[in-house]
Amino acid sequence: MHDVDEDQILVGNGSDELIYLLAWAYLSDGGRALCADPAYRMDEITTHLAGATLLKVPLRNWAHDLERMSEVETDLCYVVNPHNPTGTARTGAEISEFAKSAKAKLVVVDEAYIDFVDDPDATTAIPLAREGRVAVLRTLSKAYGLAGLRVGYIVASAEIIKVLQKIRAPFSVGTLAQAGALAALSDVTHRQRIREHAIQTRQIVHDLFSSAGYSVVPSQANFVLVVAPEDELLERLNDHGISARPGSTLGLPGTVRVSVPSEDGLALLRSALGT
Ligand SMILES: Cc1ncc(COP(=O)(O)O)c(C=O)c1O
Known part of the structure; x- marks a missing residue:
């Protein structure tokens, strides 16, 4: 390899x-x-x-x-x-x-x-x-x-x-x-599928948060960092069954790290953000 x-x-x-x-x-x-x-x-x-x-x-x-x-x-x-x-x-x-x-x-x-x-x-x-x-x-x-x-x-x-x-x-x-x-x-096919899912979905997640008025850091990984008051956004996501990582636990207070979700998770995110 x-x-x-x-x-x-x-x-x-x-x-x-x-x-x-x-x-x-x-x-x-x-x-x-x-x-x-x-x-x-x-x-x-x-x-x-x-x-x-x-x-x-x-x-x-x-x-x-x-x-x-x-x-x-x-x-x-x-x-x-x-x-x-x-x-x-x-x-x-x-x-x-x-x-x-x-x-x-x-x-x-x-x-x-x-x-x-x-x-x-x-x-x-x-x-x-x-x-x-x-x-x-x-x-x-x-x-x-x-x-x-x-x-x-x-x-x-x-x-x-x-x-x-x-x-x-x-x-x-x-x-x-x-x-x-x-x-x-x-299993190259599987790897390719996971990669494509992550790349496409992180863009969708980025756009959903942007449309909801948040500032989002462009990501090359399988998560995106959203700039937001932590407690407020975490509660909003939690209310729709979404768990995300508070930035303060990662050394970046005032942000929330959101992992690239499955299709079902994406539907939850859309309802949480009202987009
Ligand atoms: C940057 C980075 N390096 C290494 C690791 C750890 O990977 P592993 O599960 O192989 O120990 C992680 C896991 O979160 C990570 O974020």
């Missing part, structure tokens, strides 16, 4: 296990990590667990401020692309430029939501991970729907993979999860 050697991939018990391993391997000697503010929570938690210092650069226009982030000296820098919780994506060229200019020793690009991208410029960083100091995280928890089975992987240089392999527990991903992952990876 990625045109890399076997010794450049490590499979983990969800990509979260690999995020733990990265922190343990590269941050535990009083290291420094850098991420966006807000970031994916596990990047923050594992940095703290490793006893390292966490530096944060606020988002600019809801996206990673790579220009400012590139100036910070750190051991590890996390870029979530597309980002969670905003759904914004930086382009492959921007990530490539960042990887060249960043003062971080290791750049980790978390591509958990890359399967939902339709911006042709927002390409994967995997070609950068074949050599050098870029590592790319992928998961089967999103587009493949296997969150409960726990399978993710990291693509990096053989040296980085060796380091992570040394400290991981000998038994990680179960046989059932491995079988599920292989089946999912070979």
Whole structure:
């Protein structure tokens, strides 16, 4: 799939296990990590667990401020692309430029939501991970729907993979999860269907909220971020049986993150928004 050697991939018990391993391997000697503010929570938690210092650069226009982030000296820098919780994506060229200019020793690009991208410029960083100091995280928890089975992987240089392999527990991903992952990876039609559903439906969700008067962040992921008074919007959605994530729990108060729904969920959303 990625045109890399076997010794450049490590499979983990969800990509979260690999995020733990990265922190343990590269941050535990009083290291420094850098991420966006807000970031994916596990990047923050594992940095703290490793006893390292966490530096944060606020988002600019809801996206990673790579220009400012590139100036910070750190051991590890996390870029979530597309980002969670905003759904914004930086382009492959921007990530490539960042990887060249960043003062971080290791750049980790978390591509958990890359399967939902339709911006042709927002390409994967995997070609950068074949050599050098870029590592790319992928998961089967999103587009493949296997969150409960726990399978993710990291693509990096053989040296980085060796380091992570040394400290991981000998038994990680179960046989059932491995079988599920292989089946999912070979089912290209299913992946395509999920991807198309997410791309089409997030646009519909975006338009429904816009028509109802809300400001919505254009998304490349399988959720959209709506700018709104949280309690008011959550109550409005709740009244119609819709559960959404308050932005304050994701580091973005004054927003609500809405996942791409099923057809039935979309009907509920239409009634909630009166559109
Ligand atoms: C950006 C990001 N990375 C990684 C993960 C974790 O994925 P996994 O289920 O593979 O541990 C998530 C899950 O929400 C995520 O949002």
